[in-house]
Structure formats: C-alpha cells, structure tokens
Amino acid sequence: MFGWTLHGNGRDVAPGKVVAPGERLNWPATIAIGVQHVVAMFGATFLVPTLTGFPVPTTLLFSGIGTILFLIITGNRLPSYLGSSFAFIAPITAATASGAIGSALAGIVAVGVLLAIVGVVVQVAGLKWVDALMPPVVAGAIVALIGFNLAPTAWSNFEADPIAATITLAATILFAVLFKGFLGRISIFLGVIVGYVYSAATGAFGVPNAVTGLTPAEAISQAAWIGLPEFHVPDFAAPGTWSTLAMFLPVVLVLVAENVGHVRGVATMTSSDVNRYTGRALIADGLATGLAGAGGGSGTTTYGENIGVMAATRVYSTAVYWVAGFAAILLAFSPKVGAVFNSIPPGVLGGVTTALYGLIGIIGIKIWVDNRVDFSRPVNQYTAAVSLVVGIAGFTMHIEAFEFGGIVLGTVAALVIYHVGNFVARLRGSGADDGGPIPAVGQIGGDPEN
Structure with missing residues (x-):
C-alpha cells in the first residue's frame, strides 16, 4: 500500500506529466x-461547524481521520481529502433548531450508513442504476434547492450587522475576481478574514457572550493551546x-x-483504472461520515478545493494526503483554534x-448547463421548477409525528415528477428525456468550476 515510486528526480514534475497516485516527490x-x-x-471545512454550532476542533479531527480511512479503504490509490460537506448545513440547522445536537448527529450517522450501503451496491452492480435514478436534470435540481433553501439563514445573520456583512461579501467577491489559482480558490476564507478584522477594529469583540459572559477576546485568551476536542454522541431516542x-x-x-x-475527475487526469474504485470511495466516505457523526463531527465528502490544488500542481500522489490528514488531526488538538473560529x-x-x-445553487444550475439539459421538454421544466420552489419557499408537511422540510419535499418532487413524467411520456409514445450519466459536479462549497 505504501510503495510509492519516486517521480523523476523527486523535486519537479516532468514536463507534460503528472505525479500519479502511486508516485511521490521527495519528502x-x-x-x-x-x-x-x-x-x-x-476555509470551507471550518465554515460548516461554525455555521451549525458544531465544535470546530472535533470536525477537523474527524476530517483528518476520515481522510486517512478513505486512503486505506481505497487501497491508497485514490487521492482525496474528506472535508465538511455543505450539504449537511440545512438539515443540521433545522435539527438543532428544534432539538439538541444529538438529533443532528443521529441524522449524520444515518447518512453515513446509507452512503456506505450505496457504495457496496455500486461495488457489486456498477453505476448504471445511479445514472438512471438521478440524471442531470434531477441531480441539478437537488443540488440547487439545497443551496437556495438556506437563503433565509444567510439573511438572518446578514441583518445582525449589515456593514460587516457587506464588507465580507464584497471582499469575497473581489478576491474571487482579482486572483487566479490558489488565492482565488480560497476567496471565501480570505473574505472571512477581512470581515473578521473589520469587526475586531470596530469593537465587536468587546461584547460579552450571552451564555458564557466572556467577550470573544477573553474566550480566545483563556483557551489552551493544547487540549482534547469536545465530543458528543448521537441520540436516536x-x-x-x-x-x-x-x-x-x-x-x-x-x-x-460528489464522490x-x-x-471521474481524478481518472481523467491520471488513469481510467481509477474508476474501479468508485464503490470503495462511496463506502469510505460513508464510514467516515458515520464515524464523524458518532463522535460529534460533521459529515464529510470529497473536496473540490483539493482537486483544484492537484490540477494546479499536477501532483496526484496519495502521499500528500497522508500528510494533510495527519496535519488536520494535529490542529484538532488546539482549543485555541476552535475559540478563534x-x-x-x-x-x-x-x-x-x-x-x-x-x-451551491449555481453548481446545481451548472449541472444543467454542462449536460445540455433540454428545458423545452415539459417534464424537465416541471422537474426543476416545482422542486426549486418547494425548496426555496421551505414547504413543510406534517404526517403524525414526522415533519418533512423543503429539501426533502423538493427532492421527492424532482424524483417523482421526472420518473413518472417520463413513464407517462413513454406510454403515449412521445419519448422520454435522455438524462445521461450523473455529472462530475465537484465539491459543494468550493470553486463551482471544479
């Protein structure tokens, strides 16, 4: 598993070549x-726990552990970093608003178990059934409605300090537009730094916390440099x-x-043989997500930000991800880092x-554009239109003790309208939409061009 061969002279990437997963540069x-x-x-990984109230060090810990687990399960042949998935923000926010963190963690564990089961099925039966269930028009709608469903949450924070929010937003956009490559990819992180500095300069850190009674500056100064992360357990009861x-x-x-x-993205840049690890990737991410939920961290996913780094450096060596995974684990044992976030x-x-x-919403729309979804077809129009309105408006449905929110109802609407609509179309002999394979959408929360 750890038999990396040295690429070229070990210092540079050979012209026109990439450092393959089984290769490495010098240490x-x-x-x-x-x-x-x-x-x-x-930048993206710390935002998820920050937005959901989860402990940042704990999320970083399980992010690093999940990355190591992913490398082991995929036989050290599929380079990937498992960071916090933004797809979990909406359900976590809803779960913690109506209950304790234990309920949200139960949901994360459930997602991890189900994803691992999907991985086992893919490993045995292949990907064709996934392509059939979730063609681009459906996949795009689901990704888009998850992002747009969060719009009210963004506004509730925005109106808390419109000036700081506007400065942060403007800085984020400017960094993304002005810088190319790595700096452009971390524009969200840089925008937060600008907003943070403005807030510190205008006295925001002198306001005591309503619960702890400490100002942010006091909380940071009192936090230890080294300490154990804060753990929580899921509560299914x-x-x-x-x-x-x-x-x-x-x-x-x-x-x-995303997986x-x-x-497919890594296979395009390295070797088509990588595609045979798809089932293992799903199993690995499922186990990493379930493990994170069992200990108090947020769910994980493969990261588009790191795909960007690989594309820029042409280094696809799994050795660098072992370094990244252990570095994240070390950072997790610093309470001061969590206090800053x-x-x-x-x-x-x-x-x-x-x-x-x-x-996030635009990534969903990009799926439609990249796959040339034909919106002259009524079934495609209604698949997208109805699901988006349900998600954006936050439709809810109560069935006895169960409450279904906009994301659930919007997803069900997209799947039902598309598949039932095409079934009816075939009965009438009018043909059905060729959905095509599931797209390579990249990491939610990262560069939408990935």
Whole structure:
C-alpha cells in the first residue's frame, strides 16, 4: 500500500506529466504540498461547524481521520481529502433548531450508513442504476434547492450587522475576481478574514457572550493551546429524532454525486483504472461520515478545493494526503483554534454565506448547463421548477409525528415528477428525456468550476 515510486528526480514534475497516485516527490516537497492541501480545505471545512454550532476542533479531527480511512479503504490509490460537506448545513440547522445536537448527529450517522450501503451496491452492480435514478436534470435540481433553501439563514445573520456583512461579501467577491489559482480558490476564507478584522477594529469583540459572559477576546485568551476536542454522541431516542432523519436523506444523493464526480475527475487526469474504485470511495466516505457523526463531527465528502490544488500542481500522489490528514488531526488538538473560529461575528457569517449558499445553487444550475439539459421538454421544466420552489419557499408537511422540510419535499418532487413524467411520456409514445450519466459536479462549497 505504501510503495510509492519516486517521480523523476523527486523535486519537479516532468514536463507534460503528472505525479500519479502511486508516485511521490521527495519528502520535503510532499510535506509542503500536503500542508497546502490543509490550507485549501481549511476555509470551507471550518465554515460548516461554525455555521451549525458544531465544535470546530472535533470536525477537523474527524476530517483528518476520515481522510486517512478513505486512503486505506481505497487501497491508497485514490487521492482525496474528506472535508465538511455543505450539504449537511440545512438539515443540521433545522435539527438543532428544534432539538439538541444529538438529533443532528443521529441524522449524520444515518447518512453515513446509507452512503456506505450505496457504495457496496455500486461495488457489486456498477453505476448504471445511479445514472438512471438521478440524471442531470434531477441531480441539478437537488443540488440547487439545497443551496437556495438556506437563503433565509444567510439573511438572518446578514441583518445582525449589515456593514460587516457587506464588507465580507464584497471582499469575497473581489478576491474571487482579482486572483487566479490558489488565492482565488480560497476567496471565501480570505473574505472571512477581512470581515473578521473589520469587526475586531470596530469593537465587536468587546461584547460579552450571552451564555458564557466572556467577550470573544477573553474566550480566545483563556483557551489552551493544547487540549482534547469536545465530543458528543448521537441520540436516536430524543423526541423528534426520527422525523429529523428524513431531512438528512436527500444529502445521500448529493454525496453520491460528489464522490462519483471526484473519481471521474481524478481518472481523467491520471488513469481510467481509477474508476474501479468508485464503490470503495462511496463506502469510505460513508464510514467516515458515520464515524464523524458518532463522535460529534460533521459529515464529510470529497473536496473540490483539493482537486483544484492537484490540477494546479499536477501532483496526484496519495502521499500528500497522508500528510494533510495527519496535519488536520494535529490542529484538532488546539482549543485555541476552535475559540478563534467560534468568535467569528454573525454579520461576517451572513456576508460569506450570502455568496456561499448562492454558489451551491449555481453548481446545481451548472449541472444543467454542462449536460445540455433540454428545458423545452415539459417534464424537465416541471422537474426543476416545482422542486426549486418547494425548496426555496421551505414547504413543510406534517404526517403524525414526522415533519418533512423543503429539501426533502423538493427532492421527492424532482424524483417523482421526472420518473413518472417520463413513464407517462413513454406510454403515449412521445419519448422520454435522455438524462445521461450523473455529472462530475465537484465539491459543494468550493470553486463551482471544479
């Protein structure tokens, strides 16, 4: 598993070549690129626990552990970093608003188990059934409605401090437009830094927390440099937990799309042999997500930010991901790091999430564009139109003790309208839409061009 061969002279990537998963550069270069991967994933990974109230160090810990687990399960032949998935933000936010963190963690564990089961099926039966269930028009609708469903959350934070939010949003957009390559990919992270500095300069850190009574500056100064992360356990017996689980199930479809897209992207740049690890990738991400939920971390997924780093460096060596995984684990044992992230003001979060949630929606729309979805067909029109309105408006449905939110209902609407509509069309002899294979959508929350 660890028999990497040295690429070329070990210092540089040969012209016109890439460093394959089974190769590596010399260890100083490998370590440097591994640390760069940590920086690339950091901006998006810390935002998920920050937005949902989860402990940041715990999420980082399970992110690093999940990455190592992923490498082991895929036989050390599929380079990937498992960071926090933005697809979990909406159901976690809804679950924690109506109950304790235990209910949200139960949902994350359920998603992990189901994703691992999907991986086993894919490993045995192949990907054709996934392509048939979730063609581009459906996949795009599901991804888009998950992002747009979060719009009210962005506004509630934005109005807490409109000036800080506007400065953060403007900085994020400017960094994305002005910089290319790596700096452009971490524009969200840089925008948060700008907003954070503005808030600190205008006295936001002198306001005591309503619960702890400490100002952010005091909380940071009192936090230890080294300490254990904060762990929580899922609570399947809590009131409302089982209705909460329904909100998490659509996330499985997003994670399938992201993992399949990641494998295909790596295969395009390295070797088509990588595609045979698709089932293992789904199993690995499912186990990593379930493990994270069992200990208090957020669910994981393959990261588009790190795909960008690989594309820029042409280094697809799995060795750098071992470095990145262990670096994330080390960072997790610093309570001071968590205190810094927890001190980010709501206005700053409102500014960055206004862009971030919109980007999630745009990724869904990009799926339609890239796959040339034919919207002259009524079945495609209604699949997208109805599901988006249901998700954006936040439709809800109560069936006894169960409550189904906009993401669940929007996902069901997309699947039912598309498949029933095409079935009726075939009965009438009018033909059906050729959905095509599931697209390589890239990581939600990352660069939409990935």
